Amino acid sequence: MGPGMITGHGRIEGLVRVWLPVGFFLVVALFPFYWMAITSIKPNAELYNARLMPLLVRNPTLKHYVDLLTETSFLLWTWNTMLVAVVSTAISLVFGTMLAYPLARMRFAGAGLIAMTVAAIYLVPQPLLFLPLADVINRLDLGNTLTSVILTYPTMLVPFCAWLLLGYFKTVPKDLEEAARIDGASRLQTMRQIFLPLCTPGFISAGIFAFTLSQNEFLYALIFLTKSSVRTVPVGVIAELIRGDVFYWGQLMAGALLGSIPVALIYSFFVEHYVAGLTSGSVKG
Protein backbone atom coordinates (compact mmCIF):
# COMPACT_ATOMS: atom_id res chain seq x y z
CA MET A 1 0.00 0.00 0.00
CA GLY A 2 1.72 3.18 -1.25
CA PRO A 3 1.61 6.43 0.70
CA GLY A 4 -0.72 8.10 -1.81
CA MET A 5 -3.36 5.41 -1.43
CA ILE A 6 -5.06 6.33 1.84
CA THR A 7 -8.47 4.90 1.07
CA GLY A 8 -11.18 3.90 3.52
CA HIS A 9 -9.88 0.38 3.28
CA GLY A 10 -6.31 1.50 4.04
CA ARG A 11 -7.45 3.47 7.04
CA ILE A 12 -9.16 0.48 8.56
CA GLU A 13 -6.13 -1.65 7.86
CA GLY A 14 -3.98 0.98 9.57
CA LEU A 15 -6.24 0.99 12.64
CA VAL A 16 -6.14 -2.79 12.84
CA ARG A 17 -2.36 -2.83 12.52
CA VAL A 18 -2.08 -0.45 15.46
CA TRP A 19 -4.86 -1.51 17.75
CA LEU A 20 -4.82 -5.27 17.37
CA PRO A 21 -1.35 -5.67 18.92
CA VAL A 22 -1.54 -2.57 21.14
CA GLY A 23 -4.99 -3.59 22.35
CA PHE A 24 -3.72 -7.06 23.17
CA PHE A 25 -0.84 -5.68 25.23
CA LEU A 26 -3.19 -3.23 26.98
CA VAL A 27 -5.70 -5.93 27.95
CA VAL A 28 -2.97 -8.21 29.30
CA ALA A 29 -1.27 -5.36 31.19
CA LEU A 30 -4.43 -3.93 32.72
CA PHE A 31 -6.67 -6.95 33.38
CA PRO A 32 -5.14 -7.73 36.81
CA PHE A 33 -5.91 -4.15 37.91
CA TYR A 34 -9.46 -4.42 36.61
CA TRP A 35 -9.81 -7.66 38.50
CA MET A 36 -8.41 -6.05 41.68
CA ALA A 37 -10.86 -3.17 41.40
CA ILE A 38 -13.95 -5.23 40.63
CA THR A 39 -13.18 -7.79 43.36
CA SER A 40 -12.76 -5.05 45.92
CA ILE A 41 -16.32 -3.77 45.38
CA LYS A 42 -18.11 -7.11 45.13
CA PRO A 43 -20.10 -8.36 48.13
CA ASN A 44 -18.97 -11.76 49.40
CA ALA A 45 -22.17 -13.36 48.16
CA GLU A 46 -21.07 -12.54 44.61
CA LEU A 47 -17.35 -13.19 45.12
CA TYR A 48 -17.80 -16.78 46.18
CA ASN A 49 -20.68 -17.71 43.88
CA ALA A 50 -19.26 -19.75 41.03
CA ARG A 51 -22.47 -19.54 39.02
CA LEU A 52 -22.38 -15.77 38.43
CA MET A 53 -20.53 -14.28 35.49
CA PRO A 54 -17.38 -13.05 37.26
CA LEU A 55 -16.34 -10.10 35.08
CA LEU A 56 -19.13 -7.78 36.23
CA VAL A 57 -20.41 -6.61 39.57
CA ARG A 58 -24.11 -6.56 40.38
CA ASN A 59 -24.40 -4.91 43.79
CA PRO A 60 -21.25 -2.87 44.34
CA THR A 61 -20.31 -2.27 47.98
CA LEU A 62 -17.57 -0.41 49.85
CA LYS A 63 -17.73 -2.87 52.73
CA HIS A 64 -14.29 -4.32 52.04
CA TYR A 65 -12.73 -0.86 52.12
CA VAL A 66 -14.51 0.04 55.34
CA ASP A 67 -13.43 -3.24 56.94
CA LEU A 68 -9.87 -2.78 55.73
CA LEU A 69 -9.60 0.70 57.19
CA THR A 70 -11.38 -0.04 60.46
CA GLU A 71 -10.41 -3.63 61.30
CA THR A 72 -6.77 -3.66 60.24
CA SER A 73 -3.82 -1.30 60.69
CA PHE A 74 -3.81 -0.46 56.99
CA LEU A 75 -3.71 3.31 57.52
CA LEU A 76 -0.80 2.97 59.90
CA TRP A 77 1.05 0.77 57.39
CA THR A 78 0.41 3.38 54.72
CA TRP A 79 1.84 6.09 56.97
CA ASN A 80 4.90 3.93 57.73
CA THR A 81 5.43 3.20 54.04
CA MET A 82 5.22 6.89 53.12
CA LEU A 83 7.50 7.99 55.93
CA VAL A 84 10.13 5.39 55.07
CA ALA A 85 9.90 6.09 51.33
CA VAL A 86 10.18 9.86 51.76
CA VAL A 87 13.06 9.78 54.24
CA SER A 88 15.08 7.15 52.40
CA THR A 89 14.49 8.92 49.09
CA ALA A 90 15.73 12.20 50.60
CA ILE A 91 18.83 10.54 52.07
CA SER A 92 19.52 8.81 48.77
CA LEU A 93 19.20 11.99 46.71
CA VAL A 94 21.63 13.83 48.99
CA PHE A 95 24.17 10.98 49.14
CA GLY A 96 23.69 10.27 45.44
CA THR A 97 24.48 13.90 44.61
CA MET A 98 27.53 13.85 46.88
CA LEU A 99 28.85 10.90 44.88
CA ALA A 100 27.74 11.96 41.43
CA TYR A 101 28.94 15.57 41.40
CA PRO A 102 32.66 14.88 41.89
CA LEU A 103 32.44 11.91 39.51
CA ALA A 104 30.78 14.05 36.85
CA ARG A 105 32.91 17.18 37.20
CA MET A 106 36.24 16.62 38.95
CA ARG A 107 39.43 14.97 37.82
CA PHE A 108 41.07 12.94 40.54
CA ALA A 109 42.93 9.67 40.90
CA GLY A 110 40.51 6.81 41.52
CA ALA A 111 37.45 8.43 39.93
CA GLY A 112 37.03 5.62 37.43
CA LEU A 113 37.32 2.99 40.12
CA ILE A 114 34.72 4.70 42.33
CA ALA A 115 32.30 5.05 39.42
CA MET A 116 32.64 1.34 38.63
CA THR A 117 32.23 0.39 42.28
CA VAL A 118 29.06 2.46 42.60
CA ALA A 119 27.63 0.86 39.45
CA ALA A 120 28.53 -2.61 40.70
CA ILE A 121 26.99 -1.99 44.15
CA TYR A 122 23.83 -0.85 42.43
CA LEU A 123 23.64 -4.24 40.73
CA VAL A 124 24.17 -6.30 43.90
CA PRO A 125 20.74 -7.82 44.54
CA GLN A 126 19.25 -7.87 48.03
CA PRO A 127 19.20 -11.67 48.46
CA LEU A 128 22.99 -11.57 48.62
CA LEU A 129 22.86 -9.19 51.59
CA PHE A 130 19.75 -9.90 53.62
CA LEU A 131 21.06 -12.61 55.95
CA PRO A 132 24.20 -10.76 57.12
CA LEU A 133 22.20 -7.52 57.27
CA ALA A 134 19.59 -9.21 59.46
CA ASP A 135 22.36 -10.00 61.91
CA VAL A 136 23.77 -6.48 61.72
CA ILE A 137 20.34 -4.96 62.40
CA ASN A 138 19.92 -7.36 65.31
CA ARG A 139 23.24 -6.38 66.83
CA LEU A 140 22.43 -2.69 66.43
CA ASP A 141 19.18 -3.49 68.26
CA LEU A 142 17.14 -1.91 65.46
CA GLY A 143 14.69 -4.77 64.88
CA ASN A 144 11.07 -3.57 64.61
CA THR A 145 12.02 0.06 64.12
CA LEU A 146 11.48 2.08 60.97
CA THR A 147 15.12 3.12 61.33
CA SER A 148 16.13 -0.39 60.26
CA VAL A 149 14.58 0.04 56.81
CA ILE A 150 15.42 3.74 56.53
CA LEU A 151 19.07 2.70 56.96
CA THR A 152 18.95 -0.28 54.62
CA TYR A 153 16.82 0.99 51.71
CA PRO A 154 19.48 3.55 50.76
CA THR A 155 21.91 0.67 50.20
CA MET A 156 20.07 0.12 46.91
CA LEU A 157 18.86 3.69 46.37
CA VAL A 158 22.13 5.60 46.86
CA PRO A 159 24.06 3.81 44.10
CA PHE A 160 21.00 4.00 41.91
CA CYS A 161 20.51 7.76 42.41
CA ALA A 162 24.25 8.36 42.02
CA TRP A 163 24.28 6.47 38.74
CA LEU A 164 21.21 8.19 37.33
CA LEU A 165 22.36 11.65 38.47
CA LEU A 166 25.86 11.06 37.14
CA GLY A 167 24.36 10.55 33.70
CA TYR A 168 22.23 13.65 34.09
CA PHE A 169 25.00 15.88 35.49
CA LYS A 170 27.19 15.12 32.49
CA THR A 171 24.57 16.58 30.16
CA VAL A 172 24.58 19.97 31.96
CA PRO A 173 26.90 22.53 30.23
CA LYS A 174 29.89 23.67 32.28
CA ASP A 175 29.90 27.37 31.24
CA LEU A 176 28.03 28.75 34.25
CA GLU A 177 30.20 26.89 36.71
CA GLU A 178 33.36 28.06 34.99
CA ALA A 179 32.12 31.65 35.08
CA ALA A 180 31.35 31.35 38.79
CA ARG A 181 34.81 29.94 39.44
CA ILE A 182 36.42 32.86 37.63
CA ASP A 183 34.36 35.21 39.80
CA GLY A 184 36.01 33.58 42.82
CA ALA A 185 33.30 31.23 44.06
CA SER A 186 34.56 28.16 45.94
CA ARG A 187 33.83 24.70 44.59
CA LEU A 188 31.15 24.13 47.20
CA GLN A 189 29.45 27.46 46.39
CA THR A 190 29.61 26.71 42.69
CA MET A 191 28.04 23.34 43.20
CA ARG A 192 25.28 24.44 45.55
CA GLN A 193 24.37 27.82 44.14
CA ILE A 194 25.08 27.47 40.44
CA PHE A 195 25.03 23.82 39.48
CA LEU A 196 22.40 22.05 41.59
CA PRO A 197 19.53 24.44 40.74
CA LEU A 198 20.05 23.51 37.08
CA CYS A 199 19.46 19.84 37.80
CA THR A 200 15.85 19.79 38.98
CA PRO A 201 14.67 17.41 36.21
CA GLY A 202 17.40 14.95 37.14
CA PHE A 203 16.39 15.09 40.81
CA ILE A 204 12.74 14.56 39.92
CA SER A 205 13.60 11.46 37.85
CA ALA A 206 15.87 10.00 40.50
CA GLY A 207 13.43 10.90 43.26
CA ILE A 208 10.45 9.21 41.60
CA PHE A 209 12.44 6.06 40.99
CA ALA A 210 13.79 5.98 44.52
CA PHE A 211 10.31 6.55 45.91
CA THR A 212 8.84 3.79 43.70
CA LEU A 213 11.61 1.36 44.67
CA SER A 214 11.05 2.10 48.38
CA GLN A 215 7.34 1.47 48.03
CA ASN A 216 8.10 -1.79 46.25
CA GLU A 217 10.66 -3.07 48.77
CA PHE A 218 9.60 -6.22 50.54
CA LEU A 219 12.48 -8.44 51.68
CA TYR A 220 14.11 -6.12 54.26
CA ALA A 221 10.74 -4.98 55.55
CA LEU A 222 9.64 -8.61 55.89
CA ILE A 223 12.69 -9.53 57.95
CA PHE A 224 13.17 -6.40 60.05
CA LEU A 225 9.54 -5.46 60.75
CA THR A 226 7.61 -8.17 62.51
CA LYS A 227 5.32 -6.04 64.68
CA SER A 228 2.09 -4.85 63.11
CA SER A 229 2.60 -1.26 64.28
CA VAL A 230 5.82 -0.78 62.30
CA ARG A 231 4.93 -2.72 59.16
CA THR A 232 4.83 -1.31 55.65
CA VAL A 233 1.91 -1.95 53.29
CA PRO A 234 3.38 -4.89 51.31
CA VAL A 235 4.41 -6.74 54.48
CA GLY A 236 1.22 -5.89 56.34
CA VAL A 237 -0.94 -7.12 53.47
CA ILE A 238 0.96 -10.41 53.16
CA ALA A 239 1.40 -11.06 56.86
CA GLU A 240 -1.96 -9.97 58.21
CA LEU A 241 -4.60 -10.00 55.50
CA ILE A 242 -3.77 -13.55 54.45
CA ARG A 243 -4.91 -15.42 57.52
CA GLY A 244 -4.14 -19.12 57.41
CA ASP A 245 -6.16 -20.84 54.73
CA VAL A 246 -8.98 -18.33 54.85
CA PHE A 247 -8.50 -15.54 52.36
CA TYR A 248 -10.33 -12.29 52.63
CA TRP A 249 -10.12 -11.60 48.93
CA GLY A 250 -12.31 -8.51 48.94
CA GLN A 251 -10.18 -6.88 51.62
CA LEU A 252 -6.96 -8.13 50.06
CA MET A 253 -7.84 -6.59 46.71
CA ALA A 254 -8.97 -3.36 48.37
CA GLY A 255 -5.59 -3.25 50.14
CA ALA A 256 -3.66 -4.05 46.96
CA LEU A 257 -5.48 -1.30 45.09
CA LEU A 258 -5.13 1.34 47.82
CA GLY A 259 -1.48 0.39 48.30
CA SER A 260 -0.81 0.95 44.60
CA ILE A 261 -2.42 4.38 44.46
CA PRO A 262 0.42 6.53 45.88
CA VAL A 263 2.91 5.14 43.37
CA ALA A 264 0.45 5.34 40.48
CA LEU A 265 -0.49 8.90 41.38
CA ILE A 266 3.08 10.17 41.56
CA TYR A 267 3.90 8.25 38.43
CA SER A 268 0.98 9.80 36.52
CA PHE A 269 2.19 13.31 37.36
CA PHE A 270 5.75 12.67 36.29
CA VAL A 271 5.37 10.01 33.64
CA GLU A 272 7.64 11.83 31.18
CA HIS A 273 10.42 12.08 33.76
CA TYR A 274 9.90 8.44 34.57
CA VAL A 275 10.19 7.33 30.97
CA ALA A 276 13.23 9.57 30.49
CA GLY A 277 14.94 7.94 33.45
CA LEU A 278 13.85 4.48 32.38
CA THR A 279 15.22 4.84 28.88
CA SER A 280 18.52 6.28 30.07
CA GLY A 281 19.37 2.63 30.53
CA SER A 282 20.06 2.67 34.21
CA VAL A 283 17.00 1.13 35.79
CA LYS A 284 16.45 -2.27 37.29
CA GLY A 285 14.15 -4.56 35.39
Add this chain to the structure above:
Amino acid sequence: MAIRSEPLIATARLPRRAASVSGWLDRESVFSWLMMALPLLFLAAFVGYPLVYGVLLSLEDRPVAQPGHFVGLKNFIADYHDPIFWRVAINTFVYTGVATLLKMVGGLGLALAMNQHFRMKNLVRALLLLPFIVPTVLSTVAWMWMLDPAFSVVNRILIGLGMPRPGPSWLGNPVLAMVSIIVINTWRGLPFYGITLLAGLQTVPPELYEAATIDGAGGWHRFRYVTLPLLKPIILIVTLFSVIFTFADFQLVYVLTHGGPQNATHLFATYAFDIGMGAGQLGLGASIALTMLPALALLIAALTLYMRRQ
Protein backbone atom coordinates in the same frame (compact mmCIF):
# COMPACT_ATOMS: atom_id res chain seq x y z
CA MET B 1 56.06 44.56 73.57
CA ALA B 2 56.70 40.98 72.71
CA ILE B 3 53.53 39.97 74.49
CA ARG B 4 51.44 42.54 72.64
CA SER B 5 52.91 41.81 69.29
CA GLU B 6 51.86 38.15 69.30
CA PRO B 7 48.15 38.70 68.69
CA LEU B 8 49.11 41.16 65.97
CA ILE B 9 51.10 38.53 64.19
CA ALA B 10 48.33 35.98 64.72
CA THR B 11 45.71 38.24 63.14
CA ALA B 12 48.05 38.98 60.31
CA ARG B 13 48.56 35.27 59.68
CA LEU B 14 44.93 34.25 59.94
CA PRO B 15 43.75 35.35 56.49
CA ARG B 16 46.76 33.71 54.89
CA ARG B 17 46.08 30.43 56.64
CA ALA B 18 42.38 30.64 55.84
CA ALA B 19 43.29 31.31 52.26
CA SER B 20 45.54 28.29 52.17
CA VAL B 21 42.90 26.07 53.81
CA SER B 22 40.28 27.17 51.33
CA GLY B 23 42.84 26.75 48.58
CA TRP B 24 43.48 23.21 49.81
CA LEU B 25 39.74 22.54 49.98
CA ASP B 26 39.40 23.83 46.45
CA ARG B 27 41.78 21.26 45.05
CA GLU B 28 39.77 18.87 42.91
CA SER B 29 40.93 15.72 44.65
CA VAL B 30 40.43 17.09 48.18
CA PHE B 31 37.01 18.49 47.39
CA SER B 32 35.97 15.23 45.69
CA TRP B 33 37.06 12.88 48.45
CA LEU B 34 35.58 15.06 51.20
CA MET B 35 32.32 15.24 49.28
CA MET B 36 32.20 11.49 48.69
CA ALA B 37 33.45 10.42 52.12
CA LEU B 38 30.10 10.16 53.89
CA PRO B 39 28.19 8.22 51.21
CA LEU B 40 31.19 5.95 50.62
CA LEU B 41 31.45 5.22 54.34
CA PHE B 42 27.75 4.46 54.39
CA LEU B 43 28.05 2.01 51.47
CA ALA B 44 31.11 0.40 53.02
CA ALA B 45 29.22 -0.13 56.29
CA PHE B 46 25.93 -1.39 54.85
CA VAL B 47 26.97 -3.11 51.62
CA GLY B 48 30.70 -3.84 51.82
CA TYR B 49 30.69 -5.11 55.39
CA PRO B 50 27.58 -7.34 54.98
CA LEU B 51 29.05 -8.86 51.81
CA VAL B 52 32.25 -9.82 53.61
CA TYR B 53 30.35 -10.81 56.73
CA GLY B 54 28.08 -13.00 54.58
CA VAL B 55 31.11 -14.94 53.41
CA LEU B 56 32.21 -15.44 57.03
CA LEU B 57 28.70 -16.51 58.02
CA SER B 58 28.63 -19.10 55.26
CA LEU B 59 31.69 -20.71 56.87
CA GLU B 60 30.03 -20.93 60.28
CA ASP B 61 27.53 -23.14 61.98
CA ARG B 62 25.37 -20.31 63.15
CA PRO B 63 21.90 -20.73 64.67
CA VAL B 64 19.92 -17.48 64.99
CA ALA B 65 20.76 -15.37 68.06
CA GLN B 66 23.59 -17.68 69.13
CA PRO B 67 27.32 -17.38 68.66
CA GLY B 68 28.55 -19.35 65.68
CA HIS B 69 31.66 -21.39 65.23
CA PHE B 70 33.85 -21.88 62.19
CA VAL B 71 33.12 -25.06 60.23
CA GLY B 72 35.01 -24.40 57.00
CA LEU B 73 33.21 -25.49 53.87
CA LYS B 74 30.80 -27.78 55.71
CA ASN B 75 27.75 -25.72 54.72
CA PHE B 76 28.66 -25.78 51.05
CA ILE B 77 29.23 -29.53 51.23
CA ALA B 78 25.82 -29.89 52.85
CA ASP B 79 24.32 -27.87 49.97
CA TYR B 80 26.08 -30.12 47.49
CA HIS B 81 24.45 -33.21 49.03
CA ASP B 82 21.04 -31.57 49.38
CA PRO B 83 18.73 -32.70 46.54
CA ILE B 84 16.48 -29.67 47.12
CA PHE B 85 19.47 -27.39 46.51
CA TRP B 86 19.96 -28.86 43.03
CA ARG B 87 16.25 -28.60 42.36
CA VAL B 88 16.48 -24.92 43.38
CA ALA B 89 19.44 -24.38 41.06
CA ILE B 90 17.58 -25.88 38.10
CA ASN B 91 14.43 -23.89 38.98
CA THR B 92 16.38 -20.65 39.10
CA PHE B 93 18.03 -21.22 35.72
CA VAL B 94 14.75 -22.28 34.06
CA TYR B 95 12.88 -19.34 35.58
CA THR B 96 15.55 -16.83 34.58
CA GLY B 97 16.08 -18.26 31.10
CA VAL B 98 12.48 -18.63 30.03
CA ALA B 99 11.23 -15.40 31.61
CA THR B 100 14.08 -13.42 30.06
CA LEU B 101 13.44 -14.89 26.63
CA LEU B 102 9.71 -14.14 26.88
CA LYS B 103 10.35 -10.58 28.05
CA MET B 104 12.85 -9.99 25.27
CA VAL B 105 10.62 -11.30 22.47
CA GLY B 106 7.42 -9.84 23.90
CA GLY B 107 9.14 -6.54 24.66
CA LEU B 108 10.39 -6.29 21.12
CA GLY B 109 6.86 -7.00 19.89
CA LEU B 110 5.48 -4.33 22.20
CA ALA B 111 8.09 -1.82 21.05
CA LEU B 112 7.35 -2.51 17.37
CA ALA B 113 3.60 -2.22 17.97
CA MET B 114 4.08 1.08 19.80
CA ASN B 115 6.48 2.44 17.17
CA GLN B 116 3.59 3.45 14.90
CA HIS B 117 1.71 6.71 14.68
CA PHE B 118 -1.58 6.70 16.52
CA ARG B 119 -3.67 8.79 18.85
CA MET B 120 -3.29 8.76 22.64
CA LYS B 121 0.12 7.14 22.31
CA ASN B 122 1.45 8.77 25.48
CA LEU B 123 -1.57 7.64 27.47
CA VAL B 124 -1.19 4.09 26.15
CA ARG B 125 2.51 4.12 27.03
CA ALA B 126 1.74 5.32 30.55
CA LEU B 127 -0.90 2.60 31.02
CA LEU B 128 1.36 -0.13 29.64
CA LEU B 129 4.01 0.71 32.23
CA LEU B 130 1.62 0.23 35.16
CA PRO B 131 2.55 -3.42 35.84
CA PHE B 132 6.17 -2.34 36.20
CA ILE B 133 5.60 0.47 38.68
CA VAL B 134 2.95 -1.04 40.98
CA PRO B 135 4.55 -2.75 44.01
CA THR B 136 5.25 -6.36 43.01
CA VAL B 137 3.79 -7.85 46.16
CA LEU B 138 0.45 -6.16 45.61
CA SER B 139 0.09 -7.17 41.96
CA THR B 140 1.20 -10.69 42.84
CA VAL B 141 -1.63 -10.94 45.37
CA ALA B 142 -4.02 -10.05 42.55
CA TRP B 143 -2.53 -12.81 40.41
CA MET B 144 -2.86 -15.21 43.32
CA TRP B 145 -6.57 -14.49 43.39
CA MET B 146 -6.79 -14.79 39.60
CA LEU B 147 -5.26 -18.28 39.90
CA ASP B 148 -7.22 -19.28 43.03
CA PRO B 149 -7.98 -23.03 43.10
CA ALA B 150 -11.73 -22.55 43.55
CA PHE B 151 -12.53 -19.18 41.99
CA SER B 152 -9.81 -18.62 39.38
CA VAL B 153 -11.10 -16.08 36.88
CA VAL B 154 -8.52 -17.37 34.39
CA ASN B 155 -10.04 -20.84 34.61
CA ARG B 156 -13.57 -19.52 34.39
CA ILE B 157 -12.67 -17.70 31.19
CA LEU B 158 -10.94 -20.84 29.85
CA ILE B 159 -14.00 -22.95 30.75
CA GLY B 160 -16.18 -20.37 29.04
CA LEU B 161 -14.03 -20.89 25.96
CA GLY B 162 -14.65 -24.63 26.09
CA MET B 163 -12.01 -26.13 28.37
CA PRO B 164 -13.29 -29.03 30.50
CA ARG B 165 -14.02 -28.33 34.18
CA PRO B 166 -12.50 -27.66 36.67
CA GLY B 167 -9.58 -26.26 34.65
CA PRO B 168 -5.87 -26.43 35.46
CA SER B 169 -4.62 -26.24 39.03
CA TRP B 170 -2.16 -23.42 38.41
CA LEU B 171 -0.46 -23.28 41.78
CA GLY B 172 -1.00 -26.93 42.79
CA ASN B 173 0.75 -28.61 39.89
CA PRO B 174 4.59 -28.35 39.91
CA VAL B 175 4.94 -27.62 36.20
CA LEU B 176 2.01 -25.19 36.08
CA ALA B 177 3.29 -23.40 39.18
CA MET B 178 6.58 -22.77 37.37
CA VAL B 179 4.62 -21.63 34.32
CA SER B 180 2.64 -19.27 36.56
CA ILE B 181 5.64 -17.56 38.14
CA ILE B 182 7.28 -17.19 34.73
CA VAL B 183 4.13 -15.65 33.24
CA ILE B 184 3.73 -13.20 36.12
CA ASN B 185 7.40 -12.20 36.05
CA THR B 186 7.04 -11.64 32.31
CA TRP B 187 3.85 -9.64 32.81
CA ARG B 188 5.64 -7.34 35.22
CA GLY B 189 8.94 -6.98 33.37
CA LEU B 190 7.76 -6.81 29.77
CA PRO B 191 6.79 -3.11 29.81
CA PHE B 192 10.33 -2.26 30.96
CA TYR B 193 11.75 -4.04 27.92
CA GLY B 194 9.07 -2.65 25.62
CA ILE B 195 9.39 1.00 26.58
CA THR B 196 13.19 0.91 26.68
CA LEU B 197 13.39 -0.76 23.27
CA LEU B 198 10.81 1.70 21.94
CA ALA B 199 13.11 4.55 22.91
CA GLY B 200 15.86 2.74 21.03
CA LEU B 201 13.67 2.26 17.96
CA GLN B 202 12.88 5.95 17.87
CA THR B 203 16.57 6.78 17.49
CA VAL B 204 16.88 4.73 14.29
CA PRO B 205 17.22 7.30 11.47
CA PRO B 206 14.35 6.89 8.94
CA GLU B 207 16.83 7.36 6.07
CA LEU B 208 18.27 3.94 6.90
CA TYR B 209 14.90 2.30 6.32
CA GLU B 210 14.41 4.31 3.12
CA ALA B 211 17.81 3.26 1.85
CA ALA B 212 17.09 -0.38 2.71
CA THR B 213 13.71 -0.18 0.97
CA ILE B 214 15.33 1.26 -2.15
CA ASP B 215 17.78 -1.61 -2.05
CA GLY B 216 14.78 -3.90 -2.20
CA ALA B 217 14.66 -5.05 1.46
CA GLY B 218 11.26 -6.28 2.65
CA GLY B 219 9.81 -5.80 6.16
CA TRP B 220 11.63 -8.76 7.67
CA HIS B 221 14.94 -7.86 6.09
CA ARG B 222 14.66 -4.26 7.26
CA PHE B 223 14.03 -5.54 10.77
CA ARG B 224 16.79 -8.13 10.63
CA TYR B 225 19.51 -5.98 9.04
CA VAL B 226 18.65 -2.42 10.11
CA THR B 227 16.59 -2.45 13.30
CA LEU B 228 18.14 -5.36 15.16
CA PRO B 229 21.82 -4.38 14.76
CA LEU B 230 21.08 -0.84 15.91
CA LEU B 231 19.08 -2.09 18.90
CA LYS B 232 21.73 -4.59 19.94
CA PRO B 233 23.43 -2.41 22.61
CA ILE B 234 20.10 -1.56 24.27
CA ILE B 235 18.88 -5.15 24.10
CA LEU B 236 22.12 -6.28 25.71
CA ILE B 237 21.95 -3.79 28.59
CA VAL B 238 18.26 -4.39 29.30
CA THR B 239 18.76 -8.14 29.19
CA LEU B 240 21.72 -8.11 31.56
CA PHE B 241 19.79 -5.95 34.02
CA SER B 242 16.80 -8.19 33.78
CA VAL B 243 18.79 -11.41 34.12
CA ILE B 244 20.50 -10.17 37.28
CA PHE B 245 17.26 -9.27 39.01
CA THR B 246 15.28 -12.25 37.74
CA PHE B 247 18.03 -14.60 38.87
CA ALA B 248 17.89 -13.11 42.37
CA ASP B 249 14.10 -12.73 42.48
CA PHE B 250 12.38 -13.21 45.81
CA GLN B 251 9.09 -11.33 46.17
CA LEU B 252 7.00 -12.97 43.50
CA VAL B 253 7.76 -16.55 44.50
CA TYR B 254 7.62 -15.89 48.23
CA VAL B 255 4.13 -14.42 47.90
CA LEU B 256 2.64 -16.67 45.23
CA THR B 257 3.87 -20.19 45.96
CA HIS B 258 6.36 -19.96 48.80
CA GLY B 259 8.55 -22.28 46.74
CA GLY B 260 5.89 -25.00 46.46
CA PRO B 261 4.41 -27.32 45.45
CA GLN B 262 7.16 -29.80 46.44
CA ASN B 263 9.89 -27.14 45.99
CA ALA B 264 8.99 -26.87 42.31
CA THR B 265 9.27 -23.08 42.34
CA HIS B 266 11.90 -22.48 45.03
CA LEU B 267 14.62 -20.10 43.82
CA PHE B 268 18.01 -19.45 45.44
CA ALA B 269 16.67 -16.38 47.24
CA THR B 270 13.52 -18.00 48.63
CA TYR B 271 15.36 -21.16 49.65
CA ALA B 272 18.11 -19.16 51.36
CA PHE B 273 15.36 -17.24 53.17
CA ASP B 274 13.62 -20.44 54.30
CA ILE B 275 16.83 -21.98 55.62
CA GLY B 276 18.30 -18.77 57.04
CA MET B 277 15.23 -17.11 58.55
CA GLY B 278 12.60 -19.88 58.64
CA ALA B 279 14.77 -22.71 59.94
CA GLY B 280 17.09 -20.24 61.69
CA GLN B 281 20.33 -21.61 60.22
CA LEU B 282 22.01 -18.36 59.29
CA GLY B 283 25.28 -19.98 58.16
CA LEU B 284 23.67 -22.55 55.88
CA GLY B 285 21.30 -19.91 54.48
CA ALA B 286 24.21 -17.59 53.76
CA SER B 287 25.99 -20.39 51.93
CA ILE B 288 22.95 -20.92 49.69
CA ALA B 289 22.70 -17.21 48.93
CA LEU B 290 26.42 -17.10 48.19
CA THR B 291 26.20 -19.83 45.57
CA MET B 292 24.51 -17.14 43.47
CA LEU B 293 27.65 -15.02 43.70
CA PRO B 294 29.82 -16.49 40.89
CA ALA B 295 27.10 -16.18 38.26
CA LEU B 296 26.02 -12.77 39.57
CA ALA B 297 29.58 -11.46 39.80
CA LEU B 298 30.16 -12.44 36.18
CA LEU B 299 26.97 -10.72 35.06
CA ILE B 300 27.63 -7.62 37.15
CA ALA B 301 31.20 -7.34 35.87
CA ALA B 302 30.01 -7.74 32.28
CA LEU B 303 27.31 -5.10 32.65
CA THR B 304 29.50 -2.63 34.55
CA LEU B 305 32.27 -2.86 31.98
CA TYR B 306 29.80 -2.60 29.14
CA MET B 307 28.04 0.46 30.61
CA ARG B 308 31.40 2.08 31.16
CA ARG B 309 32.37 1.55 27.55
CA GLN B 310 29.13 3.09 26.34
